[in-house]
Amino acid sequence: xxxxxxxxxxxxxxxxxxxxxxxKAEIFSRYFxxxxxxxxxxxxxxLLPDQLPTExxxxxxxxxxxxxEVLTLILSAFIKKPASLNLFxxxxxFIYGLLIAWTLATAKFNILKAALFPPPGKVLWQFISDYDKxxxxxxxxxxxxxxxxxxxxxxxxxxxLFLGWSARLGGAAAYISKFLGAIxxxxxxxxxxxxxxxxxxxSVFVIFLATFWPVLGGTMxxxxxxxxxxxxxxxxxxxxxxxxxxxxxxxxxxxQIFIGCNQGLTVSFVLLTSAEMIGAQSGLxxxxxxxxxxxDYTRTxxxxxxxxxxxxxxxxxxxxxxxxxxxxxx
Amino acid sequence: xxxxxVNHLTVDYIEKKKSFTALKDVSxxxxxxxxxxxxxxxxxxxxxxLSILEGIHTPTSGEILIDGEPIKGTxxxxxxxFQHYSLFPWxxxxxxxxxxxxxxxxxxxxxxRYQIADAxxxxxGLEQFKNKYPSQLSGGMQQRVAIARALAMDTDIxxxxxxxxxxxxxxxxxxxxxxLELWEGDGTxxxxxxxxxxxxxxxxxxxxxxxxxMTANPGRVYxxxxxxxxxxxxxxxxxxxxxxxxxxxKLLSMFYSDIADKIGGEEVVL
Numbered sequence: 001x002x003x004x005x006x007x008x009x010x011x012x013x014x015x016x017x018x019x020x021x022x023x024k025a026e027i028f029s030r031y032f033x034x035x036x037x038x039x040x041x042x043x044x045x046x047l048l049p050d051q052l053p054t055e056x057x058x059x060x061x062x063x064x065x066x067x068x069e070v071l072t073l074i075l076s077a078f079i080k081k082p083a084s085l086n087l088f089x090x091x092x093x094f095i096y097g098l099l100i101a102w103t104l105a106t107a108k109f110n111i112l113k114a115a116l117f118p119p120p121g122k123v124l125w126q127f128i129s130d131y132d133k134x135x136x137x138x139x140x141x142x143x144x145x146x147x148x149x150x151x152x153x154x155x156x157x158x159x160x161l162f163l164g165w166s167a168r169l170g171g172a173a174a175y176i177s178k179f180l181g182a183i184x185x186x187x188x189x190x191x192x193x194x195x196x197x198x199x200x201x202x203s204v205f206v207i208f209l210a211t212f213w214p215v216l217g218g219t220m221x222x223x224x225x226x227x228x229x230x231x232x233x234x235x236x237x238x239x240x241x242x243x244x245x246x247x248x249x250x251x252x253x254x255x256q257i258f259i260g261c262n263q264g265l266t267v268s269f270v271l272l273t274s275a276e277m278i279g280a281q282s283g284l285x286x287x288x289x290x291x292x293x294x295x296d297y298t299r300t301x302x303x304x305x306x307x308x309x310x311x312x313x314x315x316x317x318x319x320x321x322x323x324x325x326x327x328x329x330x
Numbered sequence: 331x332x333x334x335x336v337n338h339l340t341v342d343y344i345e346k347k348k349s350f351t352a353l354k355d356v357s358x359x360x361x362x363x364x365x366x367x368x369x370x371x372x373x374x375x376x377x378x379x380l381s382i383l384e385g386i387h388t389p390t391s392g393e394i395l396i397d398g399e400p401i402k403g404t405x406x407x408x409x410x411x412f413q414h415y416s417l418f419p420w421x422x423x424x425x426x427x428x429x430x431x432x433x434x435x436x437x438x439x440x441x442x443r444y445q446i447a448d449a450x451x452x453x454x455g456l457e458q459f460k461n462k463y464p465s466q467l468s469g470g471m472q473q474r475v476a477i478a479r480a481l482a483m484d485t486d487i488x489x490x491x492x493x494x495x496x497x498x499x500x501x502x503x504x505x506x507x508x509x510l511e512l513w514e515g516d517g518t519x520x521x522x523x524x525x526x527x528x529x530x531x532x533x534x535x536x537x538x539x540x541x542x543x544m545t546a547n548p549g550r551v552y553x554x555x556x557x558x559x560x561x562x563x564x565x566x567x568x569x570x571x572x573x574x575x576x577x578x579x580k581l582l583s584m585f586y587s588d589i590a591d592k593i594g595g596e597e598v599v600l
Contacts, residue, residue, distance in 0.1 A: 232384075235386055236410040237404075238405060238434075
């Protein structure tokens, strides 16, 4: 009898710990992370005395970090996959680490040249006060890229389909496009300037060329590599020429077309920002070059960060489109 | 008049400057509504023969007549099921079937095409998988979709090139019975004329009205054999009958005597 009465509470106790402990571990793994310690360090180092003669706008950095921290805590509850949560948290930890090093090297210990390296708070303050100007410059740059880029795709894909499908022209066209595509598009700029009236039209023209050749080459090699079985399956369905090209050959070569598009996008950004630094009156390259000429390195850093964010954002959209259109691949 | 007439068909390939005869003087005919299997070991030209029927290749000499007219390229009077990759990987099962319907019936609206497609996917038991891509389906399921497409196109003639050759034994049996059931129908509609390429003797006996046995190097017709069993056929009952086994053994001995002829007659012990 004694043994029985002793045994039953022990079993109950076991059950309780079994149901509770995974939940505790779950909460622990979600919220007790190094990233939050880094946030605390970032806040604490603000208490050190400033070494700079100028305003550091530390409050902006603190508010920014606090915003990121709140976002991190909220998302920690909502991101289901542990791998995605780890990825997100690691990126946030990197941002905190960068802010800590940056704050210490500038405002707190003044190791870097103060004129070239403003403290992070000042950069954030400048970003907020220049917001309208930055938005206009983003619009200008992205507008030019999209125009040249989309025109190039609209021209190169149908032409590539036609040339790749034509057994006779395809061979010669592959060599010609390889030769013309090998010429760095930047060397077309003098011709562009001589032929076209405005900076904008020259930029669109150069981006068009920078995208046209890789997309044409990608489309043609895509078409030439479509499996014979796929073409035979379409042939026995008795499809027309138009359907064959646009409903069969085009989707079958989509992956290769995207390789060309991706290459075009990368080159376009390099070209446009360089061109804007040389001869433009607007755009992100112009923003950076113009203010660095005046020795305003706070705005130069703002410009660098914005260029990075814009490119990451556009690549993200591009990848989403690619993933959607190629969703039928395993 | 026969539905399909193969007249003195010869096909030569030139490969590395060497001429190679895939088919030599092949002649036979197929009646309307007949299920004919073309059987033979690999290299006997049975797939070449089918590709000419499909209209993908043209013969060196001779011709194939359909309803008395010589074949000129591919046509909407023939539906095809290949061993692999007949489906387009970027289309869902339903879209693959609807795409086939669109090619033969330009006037049908998108909704009508989808309705027909869904009905045929149901017939092959895939109504739950209509929105899946081929990469999400097993090999057997993909062939079901391919069969649904060929049937939904409602062509007079069905050409099948070893459609179950890459399917595992159990699913192959299920698919053979499904094809038999769909083709035999309920007697209200006229049966389609089928040319079915295979190297499986049991498959050929179960499905066909007539078996065209071919021999290799060069590809020729070795024998044409009528299959004497009544329809509708039931595999389980059929394989137990004495007639079936006698017939099967007869075919097997023909099949092997052809090989024996090729490599030295009586000396070969099987």
